[in-house]
Amino acid sequence: xxxxxxxxxSLEGKIIVITSGKGGVGKTTATASIGAALALEGKQVAVVxxxxxxRNLDVVMGLENRIVFNVVDAVKGKCKIKQAAIKDRRxxxxxxxxxxxxxxxxxxxxxxxVRFCKDLRKEFDFVLLDCPAGIERGFENSVAPADEAxxxxxxxxxxxxxxxxxxGLLYARSITPKLIVNRIVPEMxxxxxxxxxxxxxxVLSIELLGLVEMDTQVVISxxxxxxxxxxKDSNAGQAFRRIAMRLNGQKSLPIEIPQTPKxxxxxxxxKIGIG
Amino acid sequence: MSLGDNTDTQTRxxxxxxxxxxxxxxxxxxxxxxxxxxxxxxxxxxxxxxxxLALNSRVILDIxxxxxxxxxxxELASFLKIKYNVGNVAAPQREHEMTGDKPQKLDMSSTxxxxxxxxxxxxxxxxxxxxxxxxxHLIILGDVNPGSEIIAGGDILIMGNLGGTALAGQPDNEEAxxxxxxxxxxxxxxGGVIAAGLPTSSAxxxxxxxxENGGIVVEDYIKANPFGRLTWPVVR
Numbered sequence: 155x156x157x158x159x160x161x162x163x164s165l166e167g168k169i170i171v172i173t174s175g176k177g178g179v180g181k182t183t184a185t186a187s188i189g190a191a192l193a194l195e196g197k198q199v200a201v202v203x204x205x206x207x208x209r210n211l212d213v214v215m216g217l218e219n220r221i222v223f224n225v226v227d228a229v230k231g232k233c234k235i236k237q238a239a240i241k242d243r244r245x246x247x248x249x250x251x252x253x254x255x256x257x258x259x260x261x262x263x264x265x266x267x268v269r270f271c272k273d274l275r276k277e278f279d280f281v282l283l284d285c286p287a288g289i290e291r292g293f294e295n296s297v298a299p300a301d302e303a304x305x306x307x308x309x310x311x312x313x314x315x316x317x318x319x320x321x322g323l324l325y326a327r328s329i330t331p332k333l334i335v336n337r338i339v340p341e342m343x344x345x346x347x348x349x350x351x352x353x354x355x356x357v358l359s360i361e362l363l364g365l366v367e368m369d370t371q372v373v374i375s376x377x378x379x380x381x382x383x384x385x386k387d388s389n390a391g392q393a394f395r396r397i398a399m400r401l402n403g404q405k406s407l408p409i410e411i412p413q414t415p416k417x418x419x420x421x422x423x424x425k426i427g428i429g
Numbered sequence: 430m431s432l433g434d435n436t437d438t439q440t441r442x443x444x445x446x447x448x449x450x451x452x453x454x455x456x457x458x459x460x461x462x463x464x465x466x467x468x469x470x471x472x473x474x475x476x477x478x479x480x481x482l483a484l485n486s487r488v489i490l491d492i493x494x495x496x497x498x499x500x501x502x503x504e505l506a507s508f509l510k511i512k513y514n515v516g517n518v519a520a521p522q523r524e525h526e527m528t529g530d531k532p533q534k535l536d537m538s539s540t541x542x543x544x545x546x547x548x549x550x551x552x553x554x555x556x557x558x559x560x561x562x563x564x565x566h567l568i569i570l571g572d573v574n575p576g577s578e579i580i581a582g583g584d585i586l587i588m589g590n591l592g593g594t595a596l597a598g599q600p601d602n603e604e605a606x607x608x609x610x611x612x613x614x615x616x617x618x619x620g621g622v623i624a625a626g627l628p629t630s631s632a633x634x635x636x637x638x639x640x641e642n643g644g645i646v647v648e649d650y651i652k653a654n655p656f657g658r659l660t661w662p663v664v665r
Contacts, residue, residue, distance in 0.1 A: 315557050315576045322556035357574055357592075359554060 167198070167278045169271050170401070171300035173324075173331075175316030177287030179308045180336040183372055183382070185284040186214045187391065188304075190381040191398030193248035197279040200239060202251040204296040205286035206262065209253035215242065216379015217250050226254040226261055229270045235277060245381060249278070259291040264298030271299035280401075289323060297324065303331040304363060304401075309338055309349035314357055321358060332363040334397060339368045340414045351411065364397035366390050367412035446471035448479075454487030455479070456521075461492040461501055469508060476513045483509075485516040492520075540664045547583070555579060555593065566665070567597075575615055584608070584665065594618075603640040608650060612636035619645060 172185045182205075189201035202225055203211035212218045217240050228238035228251060239249040254261070274281045283300060286292035297303070303324045307317040317333075324331045335351045342348035351365050369390035375382040382391040383398075389412065400407050446459040446468055457475075459468055476483050488509060490502050506518035547565030555561060555569060557576030567581035570588045577593035579585060583605050585597045590611035596618040598605025603620035616625045617638050624638070624645035635650040648655075 311575075318557035318574050318576060322559050325556075357572075359572075 167275045167281055168302060169275065169281045169283065169300050170302045170304060171283040171285050171296045171329075172304045172306065173285035173293065173296065173320055174287065174306040174313070175289060175320035176308075176313045179306050179313050180366075180372075181287075181306050182210045182214050182284055183376060184304070184306050184334060184336065184366075184394065185282050186211060187382045187394035188398050188401065189280075189282045190215075190242070190245050190248055191383045191395040192280050192282075192402060193242070193245045194383065194395070195398060195402050196247065197402065198247050198249075198277070199280045199282065200249045200251055200274060200278045201282045201284065202274075203253035203284050204292060205284060206253050206292065207255065207258045208286065209255050211284050212240075212250060212252040214376050214379065215250055215381070217242065217252070218379075221252045224252045224254040225270075226257050229262055229266050235273055239277075242381075244384065259286070259295065262291075262295045264294050267295045268299045289320065293320075293323075297327060297329070300329060303329045304334060305331045305358075305360070306334050306336050307354060307358065308336050309343070309351065309354055311349070314349070314354055318358055321360060330360070332361045333358055334364050334366060335362070336366045337368045338365055338412045340412045344414060362409060363400055364393055364409060365412055366393040366397075446475065448475040451489070454489065454517075455483075456489045456491060458491045461494070461498040465501075465504070468505065472505070472509065473512070476509065479513075483513040483515055485514065488515050488518045489521050490518055541662070544664050549581075554589075557593075572611075573609075581605070606637050606639045606655070608635065608637035610635050612638075612647065617645060 172181050172188070174181050185201050189199050193199040201211060201215070203209050204225070205211070206226060209224075212221055220240050223233040223238040225238065227233045228235055235251075238251050240252065242248040242250065271281060283296045285296035305317050305320055305324070307313050321331050333355065335354050338351060339348055343350045351362070355362055367389050369388055371385055371388035372382060372390055374380075375385065375388070375391075382388055383395050385391045393410070393412075396407055396410065445463055446457065449456045449458070457472070459471070479486075488506075490505055492498060492501055502518070502520050509515045509518055548568055549561075549563035549566070550568045550570070551561060552570040554571045555573045555577045557574050560578045561567065561569075561580070563581040563583075565581065566583040566586070567579060568586045568588070569579065572589040573579055573587055573591045573593045573595070575592040578596070579593065580596045580599055582599055583597065583602065585595050585605075585607045587595075587609040589609070591607070591609035591614045593614065594616045595607050595614050597607045598620040599618075601620050603622060605619050607614075607617050607619065612635075613629060614627060616623065617627065618624070619638065619640050622640050622643065622645055627647065634652075636647050637650045637653070637655070638645050638647045639655065640646070
């Protein structure tokens with residue numbers, strides 16, 4: 155059930171919280187994808203669903219039917235980390251610690267999370283905390299133990315507003331967040347119907363970790379539980395792989411800007427003023 | 430203006446009746462020893478050039494030592510009043526000017542020399558959900574993001590984009606202004622006057638908001654130049 159032989163790491167792992175403020179911007183998808191991509195890089199990765207009461211990450215990762223213990227049990231010491239961590243069958247070194255569906259956020263507190271993550275650090279290279287939407291208790295619980303933060307934002311005014319608030323709260327806790335702009339539609343950006351990533355970065359002014367474009371593969375992946383990063387033809391999946399590489403220390407990896415696919419003849423046509 | 434000017438006129442070989450525009454009228458400097466006909470002739474020449482500007486104007490007649498030429502000022506005054514309809518003719522108030530000038534200067538600069546600022550100057554980005562309150566003026570070197578709130582007892586000056594809510598002159602100073610390099614606020618309030626749903630201007634100008642006739646007006650700061658009229662720098 156749970157991963158029987160977790161490798162011991164010599165170095166202490168990093169706790170990264172993935173947050174956004176606003177709901178539905180792709181935190182869970184990003185957590186699952188970045189976690190899978192980091193595991194593909196050969197790291198020991200745990201993804202933790204912090205959305206107590208509304209668990210989703212297990213479904214996205216296709217591990218729903220294997221849950222026995224959850225993060226609340228692990229934090230409260232009812233089970234060992236090994237027992238709560240579900241090993242992914244497709245990707246080596248990837249573990250999920252699911253949320254409890256029956257409790258609410260108040261069953262955990264920031265101090266307990268800090269203690270719990272101290273233990274997780276010893277077992278994993280990367281621990282990704284999937285933060286719930288909002289800035290209340292669930293957010294506090296997720297941010298308290300984090301070393302780093304990744305803020306997910308879509309190119310929408312409401313999402314930028316909430317991300318801005320969350321960034322302020324993270325800075326107040328001495329965490330310097332990094333930004334992922336998710337669900338970019340290059341055609342709409344070109345037409346001027348959507349905020350460009352430059353607009354978003356201008357307002358939020360934090361380090362950009364990556365740009366992910368809108369991808370229908372995400373829905374398929376979420377519903378089937380097949381990791382997005384394993385789909386070679388998924389632009390979003392590939393973008394998450396590059397984000398994982400950057401998180402894993404390859405800082406010089408250039409950030410690719412999503413663009414509309416243009417054929418050679420279309421480009422020529424546009425140059426000479428037709429089409 | 431001072432005695433020095435007058436001696437210059439006499440020693441140099443310049444027209445002996447001179448006219449000069451001063452802040453609120455004209456100043457005529459002349460040599461009282463000249464024949465009266467000649468003076469009137471010269472005055473006619475000078476005031477003819479002024480045309481309508483002479484109407485109701487205030488004229489200062491500087492004839493040097495007025496004591497030795499009693500009645501000259503009065504005569505010339507009635508001449509100018511009849512011929513050019515000037516408003517008021519008077520002798521220069523030497524004593525007052527001499528004594529008044531210097532202390533006035535000292536007073537002016539001392540207003541800022543001894544002034545301890547009440548302004549709160551903040552550098553950085555004000556993010557959504559953050560709130561900054563200043564007792565008096567508030568200066569922000571950086572952007573003010575939408576969703577944030579900045580409140581000041583006096584003026585608000587933003588060296589960056591204003592995207593949030595700005596409340597200046599709280600609670601009741603309607604003289605306060607809100608100035609931003611990029612003026613795109615959600616809502617502004619000056620004193621008790623609120624402006625919500627401001628039209629978004631795409632102008633790349635430095636704009637400022639102020640209260641005019643009980644309503645908030647947003648104008649191009651450089652074009653409107655609201656403090657350009659002040660004759661002397663004053664502490665705000």
